Amino acid sequence: MGENRIFETHIHLSSIDNDLELKQWISFEASFFYLNVATSLEESRIVIKQTKQFSQVFATIGLHPLYLPSFNKKDEIIEELEKLIEENKGKIVAIGECGLDFYKTKEEKDWDLQELWLREQIKLSIKYSLPLVLHLRDAYTKALEILFEYPNLRGIIHSFDGSLKEMQQFLRLKGEWFISFSPLVFRNFSKFKTLIKWIDLKKILVESDSPFLSQNQSICRPLLSLISEWKNLPLKDVKKIVFQNSLQILRLKVEKDNFKA
Template identity: 30%
Template sequence: MWIDTHCHLDFIYENKTKDESLFDNSLLDFVICPSANHKSFNILKKLNQKNNSIVYALGYHPLYLSDLPENPIQYLENEIQNSHPIAVGEIGLDFYLGNEEKEIQKIIFHQQLELANKYNLPVILHVRSAIDDVLKILKDFPDIKGIAHAFNGSLQQAQQFINMGFKLGFGGAMTYSRAKKINRLALELPIDSIVLETDAPDMKPAWVNATSQNHPNEIRGIAEFFAQLRNISVIDLSWQLKNNIADIFPDLGISS
């Protein structure tokens, strides 16, 4: 079983590259697509109707908060009630540029966590340059589980997420020779705490050239890289990843 736990097919579709092959997931059992903003919601629902192996999370990405709908939290709650997403996401904090409206990000993040808690949904987290702040806010929600997408923190921070019931997402970034820190994390963290992702169309693995499109089917190559790094078989890895994902997303209906 192969599952891409983080992919933005809505970006590919919205950019009008509506190539049917982009949605051919013949190598995958599921592709989990978190939204970036409310404009993605209908796109993701349509993709799911077209191909039920494409499942989605709904939420407001911290870098898209300048384009929120009116009454954004009520809007998101209505969508959760009506369309039953697999998770709330992609939500979190991003302080990478240094000029962000940090308090607004924190408020919207906290409010979205409240919705996830209310509806007993996992979350898909964006945690760039803000891991300690995310961990601090998560302490208010001890019952929430989810994935810390594109994890690039310390081993200590990783352990805090794991202790809270989260899995850590690794993808194309770890396939580059310069990615020493991410490689160390991928090698040393407990394997039952890890999930794999493509973040397509972003975060291309090393073997995808600059003119080619990153795609969910690259998850197999990422898995092969990870299996070699951990010195385990790809088959054993597939079973382990299935169990890890089932733990976070029971609504997928896969047995752990």
């Protein structure tokens, strides 16, 4: 099961604010399943509302490192996030997108705020046994330091763009970690070919990060084809295993073609 299905593990459907357009988007790729990713408390509410309309769409809730509120609002916001999780079990399957972005923020005070909020979202991940969806830019070293403090976390390194050594370090963390490859692959074939040839297929996920990295709704198809080529494995086998990887990290089960958390 799963050889004809594709799980797109990072998409921002909240960028589509028209219900008809959203339905057309979802129906265009009938074999696709989606992890609909939030970046703020407000967007988390939108993502949940969208997700409830479609059996093949699941939600994350969380705070993106570039759109963080004051830490003085921590208790209020964490309480709201916990309420959303409690009220939407089965549809909220991950925490994020959270993380560290030292590429667009250059001041240490901003980095400190990002770390504080990341740690709060790690606590949510632990409390509710939900994986993290991590956004990391120019921050792999710091992220590894932080994650090392929390054994047995689960998570996805979204749109990985680091070195082979950095990827190996994430995969050596205690717990359960997957590397998600995005359209960035098409910008540097040589680099990503090295990464993909090295990594175990059972640790690979695929994503579009639409609408930010691609407007092509079907971009995960050529991504999977490249993985198949570079791994020298049949495409149907690659699709099946990567699909199962998505189910594994999100703790989803297939019951008579319906997905349940």
